[in-house]
Amino acid sequence: MEHSKSIKTQDNAEPIVEIENLLVEWDSKPVLNKFNLVMKPGEKIAIIGPSGCGKSTTLRVLAGLLLPTSGNLKLFGSTQSYLRLDQTNPPDVRLVFQNPALLGSLTVEENVGFLLRKNQSMSESKIKEIVISCLQEVGLYNVSNKLPSQLSGGMQKRVSFARALVKGSSLQSSSMPLLLFDEPTSGLDPIACTRIEDLIIKTTNVAKGCSIVVSHVMSTIERSAERVLMLYGGKIQWDGTIKEFKESDNSFIKQFRTGSLQGPIQPEII
Ligand SMILES: Nc1ncnc2c1ncn2[C@@H]1O[C@H](COP(=O)(O)OP(=O)(O)OP(=O)(O)O)[C@@H](O)[C@H]1O
Known part of the structure; x- marks a missing residue:
């Protein structure tokens, strides 16, 4: 080998x-x-x-x-x-699925910020700031308030990459x-x-x-x-x-x- x-x-x-x-x-x-x-x-x-x-x-x-x-x-x-x-x-450990696996009833912003809202006592404005910067890292602008169904398949994939950039505070610090x-x-x-x-x-x-x-x-x-x-x-x-x-x-x-x-x-x- x-x-x-x-x-x-x-x-x-x-x-x-x-x-x-x-x-x-x-x-x-x-x-x-x-x-x-x-x-x-x-x-x-x-x-x-x-x-x-x-x-x-x-x-x-x-x-x-x-x-x-x-x-x-x-x-x-x-x-x-x-x-x-x-x-x-x-x-x-952050998994990016083959299919984006976004929650259909949540906006892009809510999908990407899910872990931050679930696990941390962080202000809404800070969460929004982090989410928008993660979306921008993957080339997505002005989509925060859209539902996944309003995006193309490729854009949905990008959202799942942005989600992988967000780190929840409950995760072991590494x-x-x-x-x-x-x-x-x-x-x-x-x-x-x-x-x-x-x-x-x-x-x-x-x-x-x-x-x-x-x-x-x-x-x-x-x-x-x-x-x-x-x-x-x-x-x-x-x-x-x-x-x-x-x-x-x-x-x-x-x-x-x-x-x-x-x-x-x-x-x-x-
Ligand atoms: N939930 C499940 N119930 C029963 N068998 C399963 C389940 N998930 C996977 N398997 C079986 O486990 C084996 C491995 O599946 P797995 O999805 O890990 O393969 P893979 O290498 O990723 O395949 P592919 O390249 O087609 O995606 C397959 O024989 C599959 O049928």
Whole structure:
């Protein structure tokens, strides 16, 4: 297995993510099995793998939306045993969904400021100021009072990025949040893809975060990640730098890059 070494990665620092022997089952069938991962502060990771291999499941576990069947998960050094909603001092992990998942009855401003209003005793004017600056960071102006349904799909995506820039005070204070992007560019035209990739890079930099992007889109993988993980058969089959990914002769990586039907990745026989 090849191992990534990013220049900006803080090799000796405490890992942001430590996953040991994780098992996640759906209907008694393992989706993740003996899954291990260490992510250092500053890393930008892409998780790739065929449809149904468990990429979104991995993000859901990291986001605290799903508890594993067994195994150990540590985020920012704290063992995770509860769903995020049940945690009094949750870790700073921010998920940008494939679909923006905005609350339809709330305005853009209320959607982006949701965590601030829920968790903090902050003045309304301060909340509005933070929300407007986050919206401006992602190129949205004069949309605060609109409902999500009044925006285009692309604008709704931008709102979900602005939401990832807001930090709730109930989140464990960490100087480096973990941002999770689930198939952010799937189904977009190449130009819209470039815009969203720019946003992934910008959002991660503005939040001073590290990131995990799940994607099948080659430009998104190449632009947003420095380390690539290939997930298949419930575990990480390959782990390397983006440069190694582009050149590797590994059978999983070669098959993924070329889209060949020949190779170790085959349809599941039920
Ligand atoms: N709520 C659920 N109930 C039962 N099975 C589920 C559920 N969610 C996911 N699964 C199963 O877990 C497996 C992994 O799903 P997951 O969504 O993590 O895959 P993925 O790699 O993200 O796929 P894709 O690239 O198609 O989005 C699939 O076989 C899926 O059917």
